[in-house]
Amino acid sequence: MVDALAGLERTLRSSDLEGVSMAPRVVVVGGGAGGIGAAGAFKGVQPDGEVIVFTEYEDAAYSPCGIPYVHGKEIASFEALFLATKEAYVEQGIDIRYETRVAALDLQAGTVAIEGQEDVGYDRLIVATGFDYADPGVPGSDLEGLYYVKNIRRAMEWDKVLDDVKVAVVVEATPLGLEMVTALAHRGIETHVIDHRPWAMSDLADPDIAQPVEDSWTELGVKMHYGVTLEAFVGGPRIRAVQTSAGELPADLAVICTKKVPNTSLGTAAGLKTGPTGGFIVDNRMRTSADAVFACGDCVEVPLGVGNLPVQGLSGSHAYAQGKVAGINAGGGTREYQPVYVPWGMVAGLWMIGGVAYGETVAKALGIPHVMGAAQGISRARYYPGVKTLKVKLLAEPGTLRLIGAQMVGQEGIKERADFLAMAVKTGITLDDLAYMENVYSPPIGALNEPIALAAQNALANL
Numbered sequence: 395m396v397d398a399l400a401g402l403e404r405t406l407r408s409s410d411l412e413g414v415s416m417a418p419r420v421v422v423v424g425g426g427a428g429g430i431g432a433a434g435a436f437k438g439v440q441p442d443g444e445v446i447v448f449t450e451y452e453d454a455a456y457s458p459c460g461i462p463y464v465h466g467k468e469i470a471s472f473e474a475l476f477l478a479t480k481e482a483y484v485e486q487g488i489d490i491r492y493e494t495r496v497a498a499l500d501l502q503a504g505t506v507a508i509e510g511q512e513d514v515g516y517d518r519l520i521v522a523t524g525f526d527y528a529d530p531g532v533p534g535s536d537l538e539g540l541y542y543v544k545n546i547r548r549a550m551e552w553d554k555v556l557d558d559v560k561v562a563v564v565v566e567a568t569p570l571g572l573e574m575v576t577a578l579a580h581r582g583i584e585t586h587v588i589d590h591r592p593w594a595m596s597d598l599a600d601p602d603i604a605q606p607v608e609d610s611w612t613e614l615g616v617k618m619h620y621g622v623t624l625e626a627f628v629g630g631p632r633i634r635a636v637q638t639s640a641g642e643l644p645a646d647l648a649v650i651c652t653k654k655v656p657n658t659s660l661g662t663a664a665g666l667k668t669g670p671t672g673g674f675i676v677d678n679r680m681r682t683s684a685d686a687v688f689a690c691g692d693c694v695e696v697p698l699g700v701g702n703l704p705v706q707g708l709s710g711s712h713a714y715a716q717g718k719v720a721g722i723n724a725g726g727g728t729r730e731y732q733p734v735y736v737p738w739g740m741v742a743g744l745w746m747i748g749g750v751a752y753g754e755t756v757a758k759a760l761g762i763p764h765v766m767g768a769a770q771g772i773s774r775a776r777y778y779p780g781v782k783t784l785k786v787k788l789l790a791e792p793g794t795l796r797l798i799g800a801q802m803v804g805q806e807g808i809k810e811r812a813d814f815l816a817m818a819v820k821t822g823i824t825l826d827d828l829a830y831m832e833n834v835y836s837p838p839i840g841a842l843n844e845p846i847a848l849a850a851q852n853a854l855a856n857l
């Protein structure tokens with residue numbers, strides 16, 4: 395994901411280089427997927443340009459996405475998550491300043507301030523300060539034993555702690571919450587999940603999509619507490635329990651998986667404008683409200699391709715792609731970032747869930763008119779060993795029948811369908827197109843009847 399070096403060769407199109415002239419100095423604040431993507435792409439258009447990346451962390455080139463799977467023991471070690479050596483960045487001319495916090499931006503002077511050091515000047519600035527987990531905002535938030543999953547070095551330390559944890563409470567069934575619940579359960583830890591919402595990932599997934607996940611958690615021994623409010627972390631100096639509106643849960647550890655909020659304090663203090671989601675406002679070249687200042691990743695908001703709503707805090711792959719656009723344009727190029735359709739997918743419990751753009755619950759909540767069809771299909775030929783059920787739900791615009799969203803639950807083949815359906819939404823594919831789509835039939839990998847086509851046929855029949 396954060397493979398900026400490989401990105402150098404892959405990111406460029408000839409049109410990106412229109413107007414590129416003298417080599418500027420670019421400063422990037424942030425060493426995550428956005429910042430590293432930006433630095434690599436900038437060097438792609440400006441091999442002689444100077445790029446300095448500041449990060450608060452000890453490392454830059456690693457995939458945080460793999461951390462829950464090391465905790466769950468599916469991946470043997472954290473070392474596998476590192477994508478490039480520090481030397482590789484040096485060789486590519488990317489100057490990464492580790493464990494260095496940028497204290498302030500001066501957009502008029504064109505400098506960034508670092509405590510105890512001289513200000514660093516820039517010709518172009520890229521803000522890629524990412525996300526923070528929303529502050530639980532309850533008493534006891536400063537106790538030992540509250541784990542915010544992000545920095546790989548801290549994750550390595552927490553992994554050792556997990557060996558002695560008997561009972562853990564995961565705070566909120568967000569996407570990361572689902573991954574951490576599954577990881578802790580795999581690890582044999584008694585795991586509770588609390589959420590004030592009514593089911594797992596209810597901001598995104600429909601209840602019938604989340605249900606198989608929850609059933610499989612029950613099989614794994616997970617205790618779910620929905621419609622329950624977090625009131626306090628109890629103990630001292632270490633956490634002993636989590637106080638909720640439904641009573642106290644004993645806990646050796648609380649994993650904080652609250653909503654991702656954009657980390658914009660540095661930029662807003664300097665005057666960068668934010669939008670309704672709280673993320674920085676950027677145009678389609680990732681330019682902020684200030685001259686020569688770009689932003690990318692989880693600190694920005696971008697338009698959803700269906701309905702044009704601003705969305706924020708998407709994924710590492712979005713952050714990386716936005717970083718490339720910011721880096722190319724900071725280097726004088728002309729790359730545009732397209733509206734997003736947000737294909738998503740993940741493993742949770744014994745299932746894979748996924749989708750694109752709107753699900754039924756969100757569409758209803760936002761009052762988006764839609765027609766819908768669902769079907770339960772299979773992932774391989776019915777006689778092939780390992781065949782799994784696969785449920786697909788499709789949402790389309792009434793009248794035109796253009797696809798506006800989808801959700802799925804199965805045990806394989808979710809990612810490919812989510813990617814395909816995102817392109818289908820983007821390109822205006824209709825239920826009629828999908829109902830009679832061609833599909834691969836090969837016993838080990840695909841059934842005669844494609845579940846997407848079955849869902850589209852059912853949607854048409856419902857009309």
Ligand SMILES: Cc1cc2nc3c(=O)[nH]c(=O)nc-3n(C[C@H](O)[C@H](O)[C@H](O)COP(=O)(O)OP(=O)(O)OC[C@H]3O[C@@H](n4cnc5c(N)ncnc54)[C@H](O)[C@@H]3O)c2cc1C
Pocket residue numbers: 423424425426427428429448449450451458459460461462494495496497522523524525526543544545570657660690691692693707708709710711712713
């Ligand atoms: C546990 C976990 C699992 C994930 N799983 C997935 C997944 O399965 N799929 C997926 O696509 N994505 C996944 N992600 C990615 C994630 O959800 C984000 O979308 C992604 O990390 C955003 O990248 P970013 O570069 O915008 O910000 P971040 O990753 O938040 O990076 C922000 C950077 O800014 C730096 N920074 C902030 N403020 C300052 C400052 N003042 N001075 C200096 N440096 C500063 C930080 O040190 C950091 O380097 C996961 C992330 C985590 C943590």
